[in-house]
Amino acid sequence: MKFSVTVTLKKDVLDPQGTVVQNTLVDMGMNNLKSIRQGKHFEIEVNENNQANAVKKVDEMCKKLLVNSIIEDYKINKI
């Protein structure tokens, strides 16, 4: 069973990497760019047939390693 996990910085947390990308794009002439924020994306495949259990496993991986819950939010989607 395959899931995608999207990890984004919470909205009040500064995103210096995103700011650099934004400035670069503006310098390249992209005037209609309003904002850009960068995050992480994971594609996780687990050996588990029960969807509820699989989501629980993925959620555990997020909490224990992939996500810093102080500054980041995450979303799990089945793919």
Place this chain on the structure above:
Amino acid sequence: MKFSVTVTLKKDVLDPQGTVVQNTLVDMGMNNLKSIRQGKHFEIEVNENNQANAVKKVDEMCKKLLVNSIIEDYKINKI
């Protein structure tokens, strides 16, 4: 108009960062983990009311800066 862009390594490209995460998760006791691959995620807001034009702009940003099309694939979604 707001879009999410997901950038992933093409499937035949090695993902050393993903492999490290995978090994770490297995070492932490996540036995049902089959595979994990890491990618990038962008949330882009553009000043543009016409959706087709907005998508075109975002696509241009991807091609010019955000994505290395030799080794990466990308997907644009409206959010």
